[in-house]
Amino acid sequence: MNKPTDKSGFFAALEDSPSADTFLRGLWKDNPVFVQVLGMCPVLAVTNTSMNALAMGLATAFVLLMSNVLVSSLRHFIPKQVRIASYILIIATFVTITDYAIMAISVELHKSLGAFISLIVVNCLILSRAEAFASKNTVGQSMLDALGMGVGFTFALLCLGVVREVLGSGSVFGFGLFPDGFQNWIVMILPAGGFFTLAIWLLLFNILKQKRATT
Amino acid sequence: MSETMTIAPEQKAATGNSNKMLFAMVGIGLMCALLIVLTYEGTKPIIAKNKAEALEQAIFKVLPGTVTTAGYYWGGNAFSPLKGTEAEGQRVYAGFSESGTLTGFALPAVGLGYAGEIRVLYGYDPAQEALVGFYVLENKETPGLGDKIEKDPAFLANFEALSVAVAADGNSLKNEITYAKSGEKQNAWEVDGITGATISSKAVTEALSTSTAEWVPRLYEAKERFNPQTQSHE
Numbered sequence: 482m483n484k485p486t487d488k489s490g491f492f493a494a495l496e497d498s499p500s501a502d503t504f505l506r507g508l509w510k511d512n513p514v515f516v517q518v519l520g521m522c523p524v525l526a527v528t529n530t531s532m533n534a535l536a537m538g539l540a541t542a543f544v545l546l547m548s549n550v551l552v553s554s555l556r557h558f559i560p561k562q563v564r565i566a567s568y569i570l571i572i573a574t575f576v577t578i579t580d581y582a583i584m585a586i587s588v589e590l591h592k593s594l595g596a597f598i599s600l601i602v603v604n605c606l607i608l609s610r611a612e613a614f615a616s617k618n619t620v621g622q623s624m625l626d627a628l629g630m631g632v633g634f635t636f637a638l639l640c641l642g643v644v645r646e647v648l649g650s651g652s653v654f655g656f657g658l659f660p661d662g663f664q665n666w667i668v669m670i671l672p673a674g675g676f677f678t679l680a681i682w683l684l685l686f687n688i689l690k691q692k693r694a695t696t
Numbered sequence: 697m698s699e700t701m702t703i704a705p706e707q708k709a710a711t712g713n714s715n716k717m718l719f720a721m722v723g724i725g726l727m728c729a730l731l732i733v734l735t736y737e738g739t740k741p742i743i744a745k746n747k748a749e750a751l752e753q754a755i756f757k758v759l760p761g762t763v764t765t766a767g768y769y770w771g772g773n774a775f776s777p778l779k780g781t782e783a784e785g786q787r788v789y790a791g792f793s794e795s796g797t798l799t800g801f802a803l804p805a806v807g808l809g810y811a812g813e814i815r816v817l818y819g820y821d822p823a824q825e826a827l828v829g830f831y832v833l834e835n836k837e838t839p840g841l842g843d844k845i846e847k848d849p850a851f852l853a854n855f856e857a858l859s860v861a862v863a864a865d866g867n868s869l870k871n872e873i874t875y876a877k878s879g880e881k882q883n884a885w886e887v888d889g890i891t892g893a894t895i896s897s898k899a900v901t902e903a904l905s906t907s908t909a910e911w912v913p914r915l916y917e918a919k920e921r922f923n924p925q926t927q928s929h930e
Contacts, residue, residue: 560717567724574728578735585739588746
């Protein structure tokens, strides 16, 4: 069985509790981006700056949490023939709500995320959690699962966003890192840079996984 | 006889089942609609305020020295204070300095770039008969290439004093704004393009050229009639 490399008392205690396991699975062992490789569209498209990555991750996590809670609490009420249609309806509702909320928080942020907010609807991560987990588990468990997966997704997006912004724009969250000037690698903020960065992170994750499997 | 006996209960079960499906879908649909309506109504005033603020900031950027702004629209033969329902293409924003003199007009313009519409706001100063400011409100151009229209200092320098003098007849421009290849600008009404962002910089030039040809003669003629007394307080 895979265990986190840090085997201090805190993690060991967490691993024994089933709720913590549900949470940690999304965060690390079954990370939606690095392990399941789900929802690649926003992962590649809106990670050109750290801020975009963070906002996208949080928006997705919010939709995931709310739809998981609702799907789970309605799981005895939704007939199985129309379950997918119902899930999509619920997910689309929360995406629309998120869209309005982001517009109310910052016009600038809404401008830079563009169409990708509406595209959260088709993020397979959210539908897969509704179908595979929320429809079969209690509200509490589904909430934990959504939190774990959401935080895991945000973490993965940030991993890409920070690397791409540092190399592509020479800054982190808009703060310049190199006062003496820095030759920006334009390719890193273009789509190609997204693929390069994702490939490197996947490579790192797989090396880590293999090491852990052999020890 | 036996046939009807076996079919009847199944049919009954089927209708019961579809009723259940119908109720579930309609119920979820209504609940979702209610949630969306509540969010929409709740965020509407904040969103409107944010957008107005963003536009006002842009007006201050394109009209140096402006402290108050007032919106107007062109009704076909005269300018009237903005009511808020007019199409964007008919709107014009007048800017006033602290002492109440007219600093110029801010106008939106739209061009078709490489990856969709480019929406810009430009400032026109009738005293100098020139464009004095330029700001990109919205664009989807390629980062690092087309989006240089937002940041390239040499390109933005074009709009510090781009000549749009009105011709003697008062109905057209002496020289419409035209595009010049990067580094080949010779006249005050030419826009120096960006190497590597030809389509985007051309689109901006065309948007400005079309919009100024229509609006500048009109605004130049009516410039005396804009003063802070007639401005609408929003």
